Amino acid sequence: MVPREKLVADMEKMFGQGKVLKSELERYTYTYDSSFASQSNEYYPDVVVCLNSTAEVSQLMKYAWENEVPVTPRGAGSGQTGGSVAINGGIVLDLSGWKDIVEVDDANMQVVVRPGIIHAELNQELAKYGLFFPPDPGSSVFCTIGGMVSNNASGLRAVKYGATFQYVLGLEVVLPNGEIIRTGGLKSKALKSVSGLDLTRLYCGSEGTLGVITEIRLKLLPKPQSRGIMLALFEKLEDSALTVLDVFKAGIIPSGIEILDDGGIRCANMFKPDLNIPEVEAAIFFEINGTKPAVEEEGRQVLAIAQKRAKSVEWATDAERMAKLWQGRAVIGAASARLVPGKTRIFAGEDVCFPISRVPEALRRIKELSKQFNIPVVIYGHIGDGNMHTAPIMDPLIEDEVERTHKLAEAIHNLALELNGSTTGEHGVGFARAPYMEAEHGKALDVMWAIKKAIDPKGIMNPGKIWALGRE
Amino acid sequence: MQATYRIDFTEELKKCVKCGTCRSHCPLFVEIKGEPGSPRGRLALIKRLHEGKIKPSQELANIVYTCLLCKKCAVECPSGVISDEIIIAARDYLNGAMSQPLIKKALLKGFLTRPSLLYACMSLTALYQKTGMHSLLTKSKLIELLPEKINACAKIMPDVTKKPARSRIPAVTLPKGEKKFKVAYFIGCATNFIYPEVPVAGVKVLSHNGCEVVAVEGVKCCGMPHMAYGETETASELAKHNMEILLKDDYDAIICDCASCSSTFKEAYIHLFQEGTKEYEMAQKLQAKTYDISRFLISKTGIKAGDKTVEPDQKIKVTYHDPCHLKRGQNVFKEPRELLKSIPGIEFAEMKDADRCCGSAGSFSIMHHDLSMKVLDKKIANALKVNPEYVATSCPTCTMQLSYGLRKAGSGAKVVHPVQILAETYM
Numbered sequence: 035m036v037p038r039e040k041l042v043a044d045m046e047k048m049f050g051q052g053k054v055l056k057s058e059l060e061r062y063t064y065t066y067d068s069s070f071a072s073q074s075n076e077y078y079p080d081v082v083v084c085l086n087s088t089a090e091v092s093q094l095m096k097y098a099w100e101n102e103v104p105v106t107p108r109g110a111g112s113g114q115t116g117g118s119v120a121i122n123g124g125i126v127l128d129l130s131g132w133k134d135i136v137e138v139d140d141a142n143m144q145v146v147v148r149p150g151i152i153h154a155e156l157n158q159e160l161a162k163y164g165l166f167f168p169p170d171p172g173s174s175v176f177c178t179i180g181g182m183v184s185n186n187a188s189g190l191r192a193v194k195y196g197a198t199f200q201y202v203l204g205l206e207v208v209l210p211n212g213e214i215i216r217t218g219g220l221k222s223k224a225l226k227s228v229s230g231l232d233l234t235r236l237y238c239g240s241e242g243t244l245g246v247i248t249e250i251r252l253k254l255l256p257k258p259q260s261r262g263i264m265l266a267l268f269e270k271l272e273d274s275a276l277t278v279l280d281v282f283k284a285g286i287i288p289s290g291i292e293i294l295d296d297g298g299i300r301c302a303n304m305f306k307p308d309l310n311i312p313e314v315e316a317a318i319f320f321e322i323n324g325t326k327p328a329v330e331e332e333g334r335q336v337l338a339i340a341q342k343r344a345k346s347v348e349w350a351t352d353a354e355r356m357a358k359l360w361q362g363r364a365v366i367g368a369a370s371a372r373l374v375p376g377k378t379r380i381f382a383g384e385d386v387c388f389p390i391s392r393v394p395e396a397l398r399r400i401k402e403l404s405k406q407f408n409i410p411v412v413i414y415g416h417i418g419d420g421n422m423h424t425a426p427i428m429d430p431l432i433e434d435e436v437e438r439t440h441k442l443a444e445a446i447h448n449l450a451l452e453l454n455g456s457t458t459g460e461h462g463v464g465f466a467r468a469p470y471m472e473a474e475h476g477k478a479l480d481v482m483w484a485i486k487k488a489i490d491p492k493g494i495m496n497p498g499k500i501w502a503l504g505r506e
Numbered sequence: 507m508q509a510t511y512r513i514d515f516t517e518e519l520k521k522c523v524k525c526g527t528c529r530s531h532c533p534l535f536v537e538i539k540g541e542p543g544s545p546r547g548r549l550a551l552i553k554r555l556h557e558g559k560i561k562p563s564q565e566l567a568n569i570v571y572t573c574l575l576c577k578k579c580a581v582e583c584p585s586g587v588i589s590d591e592i593i594i595a596a597r598d599y600l601n602g603a604m605s606q607p608l609i610k611k612a613l614l615k616g617f618l619t620r621p622s623l624l625y626a627c628m629s630l631t632a633l634y635q636k637t638g639m640h641s642l643l644t645k646s647k648l649i650e651l652l653p654e655k656i657n658a659c660a661k662i663m664p665d666v667t668k669k670p671a672r673s674r675i676p677a678v679t680l681p682k683g684e685k686k687f688k689v690a691y692f693i694g695c696a697t698n699f700i701y702p703e704v705p706v707a708g709v710k711v712l713s714h715n716g717c718e719v720v721a722v723e724g725v726k727c728c729g730m731p732h733m734a735y736g737e738t739e740t741a742s743e744l745a746k747h748n749m750e751i752l753l754k755d756d757y758d759a760i761i762c763d764c765a766s767c768s769s770t771f772k773e774a775y776i777h778l779f780q781e782g783t784k785e786y787e788m789a790q791k792l793q794a795k796t797y798d799i800s801r802f803l804i805s806k807t808g809i810k811a812g813d814k815t816v817e818p819d820q821k822i823k824v825t826y827h828d829p830c831h832l833k834r835g836q837n838v839f840k841e842p843r844e845l846l847k848s849i850p851g852i853e854f855a856e857m858k859d860a861d862r863c864c865g866s867a868g869s870f871s872i873m874h875h876d877l878s879m880k881v882l883d884k885k886i887a888n889a890l891k892v893n894p895e896y897v898a899t900s901c902p903t904c905t906m907q908l909s910y911g912l913r914k915a916g917s918g919a920k921v922v923h924p925v926q927i928l929a930e931t932y933m
């Protein structure tokens with residue numbers, strides 16, 4: 035491994051001082067993302083480089099390859115698994131400043147972007163063309179498309195539109211040895227292709243372990259003409275889950291189905307007091323989009339179904355009210371920090387996904403675990419696809435609470451596996467969830483490792499993610 | 507870590523979950539490379555300082571001082587982190603822990619606490635400008651050779667009027683017509699010396715809307731620049747002095763035409779004193795009594811514009827820039843617009859991102875000139891898109907900055923305080 039001073043000097047020589055961050059203070063700001071795992075450790079990179087061209091990234095990777103220096107790509111650092119943190123030192127490659135939209139090809143319903151563009155900014159631009167990129171993470175306002183592809187993110191509208199991979203048509207990738215490839219066809223503008231092994235799919239969710247994504251070609255959809263939001267309140271948590279199943283049984287797929295439990299409702303009210311949601315056990319937000327008559331008709335049907343179990347139901351099509359309701363849900367991830375004064379929320383065990391038929395049981399079990407470890411938990415998330423976010427509310431300065439929270443997170447992960455679910459529905463593995471991979475995948479993990487070794491035999495791309503450090 | 511600016515560092519810093527929301531709201535972050543330029547990065551380092559894991563250093567101070575205190579990240583933070591106040595308190599702490607560049611210290615401690623010295627300084631600058639030295643330097647490009655900061659200062663500083671507002675406004679102005687309120691008018695340093703037309707107009711407008719206006723004498727700088735530079739002890743002294751004077755008589759309200767002064771009275775003084783002390787009580791009282799002039803006019807007196815049309819036979823297009831300390835500091839943003847719209851002959855046009863910081867932030871535009879100009883350029887581009895004759899705003903440093911930006915862009919649009927246009931309608 036190159037000594038730090040030399041590494042810094044080499045980077046400055048290659049890219050100029052303006053693109054290199056090297057002091058202890060600067061590097062410290064790269065020791066975290068939003069995960070508790072990263073914030074409980076101090077993994078310093080040796081140097082941070084902020085680049086914005088494929089040629090530079092390729093040059094960087096050639097250097098790293100020759101000198102066997104680990105490289106950790108980073109977008110906005112909003113990930114919840116420590117994925118963008120250099121747990122084995124080396125270089126953090128900050129791509130968040132590379133924000134170009136290379137081409138909006140509206141005739142072909144696609145867009146080509148650089149990895150640092152922010153999700154909300156992209157959709158703002160696409161709205162001018164009547165188009166949109168459907169996956170809609172709660173972090174839309176700040177996460178990058180590069181990060182979304184690498185984590186295969188999804189979010190509030192996954193129930194209808196699915197995850198990022200369904201929209202990625204092709205990628206430009208700088209391989210660990212610095213070579214540049216294009217997946218999905220060298221010149222393809224096609225919306226479909228089954229030509230060869232699907233490398234594009236392989237890179238979606240690869241978490242920076244197989245190379246650096248430097249350009250992304252995304253499939254777009256026409257922006258729906260109309261939408262409506264229904265807020266249904268339930269006295270009993272389990273009734274909310276049963277209602278969701280009833281809606282599916284009626285043959286309706288809303289564009290979003292989101293849940294807030296009692297704690298979540300309180301937090302949403304604290305952040306946006308004019309939301310003023312009555313305090314019940316669960317609130318479900320249904321979003322329905324499409325043509326105006328379809329929205330009205332489906333809205334009417336969902337209303338009738340929800341009314342069977344709900345205490346009250348509100349149907350909003352007024353833009354301002356809808357924006358407020360949806361925002362109340364979208365920000366809950368961070369706003370749950372407000373629940374108990376003097377405490378905060380942390381991101382650990384936060385992304386479990388259950389089979390939808392077992393969601394009621396899962397919700398009950400999570401509440402029990404919260405009692406067992408004596409750590410309050412706010413539950414919110416994408417109940418439409420069984421993806422629950424659990425927010426432990428604790429004080430990171432009290433050691434015993436930290437310990438109990440770690441145990442709670444572990445128990446929640448294990449619960450997901452026990453109920454035939456997954457430890458992560460959308461946030462990914464990083465190093466925070468690497469320990470569960472063996473239990474979740476068995477021998478399949480070895481095959482994943484074989485692929486990793488084939489593409490990155492020197493193991494320089496984001497080591498310690500997906501597969502724990504030390505696997506050889 | 508303890509600072510004179512009272513916040514509970516441990517509790518406030520704990521709230522940050524490091525989600526990264528603030529990265530997308532900070533007007534500076536987009537112009538700076540990397541995480542240290544983000545609010546999240548600054549807070550992470552302040553937390554480390556608070557935990558004793560790093561020591562005060564020039565590098566840390568640079569990072570902590572690279573913030574406009576525009577409050578955008580704070581109001582957008584889902585977790586309720588009061589980042590701007592944490593930054594003020596951290597600057598306060600750093601200021602005590604290490605020595606600051608001499609010039610800045612002298613400027614803040616010497617001039618702004620002593621009105622006579624400040625006046626002398628402003629007058630000197632005025633003299634320097636009036637004698638033609640300024641234009642000579644500018645034209646001959648000699649100015650480019652001056653040290654960077656003085657250069658920046660000279661470019662942005664407008665002509666300083668010789669006669670400050672305090673000597674133009676009578677101690678008491680009686681209401682025209684029936685008296686509804688007796689108010690104290692706080693004339694801040696910048697409007698007093700640089701834009702004296704603003705308080706003159708403010709007093710006129712208030713008197714035409716039923717107020718007896720007392721232009722309180724003997725007050726000093728509100729203390730905002732001191733707090734922004736971590737000179738909180740000086741700010742506390744100024745606060746005590748001002749509160750004594752402003753609360754001596756029982757005014758119905760204390761009116762400010764400067765967003766920074768009013769927000770200092772309304773939000774900041776309370777942090778300078780311990781709960782239970784006499785000063786804390788006074789700060790609470792001042793907080794309740796202070797009004798931005800547009801809020802007072804809209805919510806208390808109601809506005810009756812005069813009979814004179816501002817520009818006969820033609821509509822004048824006006825847009826409004828929200829000062830950070832008014833919009834996010836005091837939630838005042840409807841009032842200045844309503845005030846403008848109440849003026850006959852005015853066509854109001856909203857600009858995009860009207861509440862985005864202009865990059866001025868007191869002396870930030872001088873201390874971080876290049877960065878400030880990048881923020882300003884975005885603002886000016888948005889303002890010019892609506893093609894206004896006037897850009898109205900309620901803060902003198904915003905006025906200075908916007909005027910400079912418009913000049914630089916070759917626009918003839920003028921920057922004014924909303925009350926200046928309203929005042930034109932009275933005989």
Ligand SMILES: Cc1cc2nc3c(=O)[nH]c(=O)nc-3n(C[C@H](O)[C@H](O)[C@H](O)COP(=O)(O)OP(=O)(O)OC[C@H]3O[C@@H](n4cnc5c(N)ncnc54)[C@H](O)[C@@H]3O)c2cc1C
Pocket residue numbers: 067068106107108109110111112113114116117118129149170171172173176177178179180181182183184185186187188189190241242243245246247248367368460461496499524525526
């Ligand atoms: C409040 C909050 C709400 C969230 N809500 C959701 C949600 O609803 N749905 C969801 O899916 N996620 C959500 N997330 C998680 C996170 O925002 C997403 O995973 C997001 O896609 C990460 O993007 P980023 O730019 O922050 O990436 P980072 O965190 O910087 O990086 C994520 C991973 O991608 C890799 N990477 C980044 N860029 C590249 C590149 N160009 N090439 C190769 N590898 C790269 C990194 O190495 C890392 O492994 C949320 C996070 C927060 C804090």
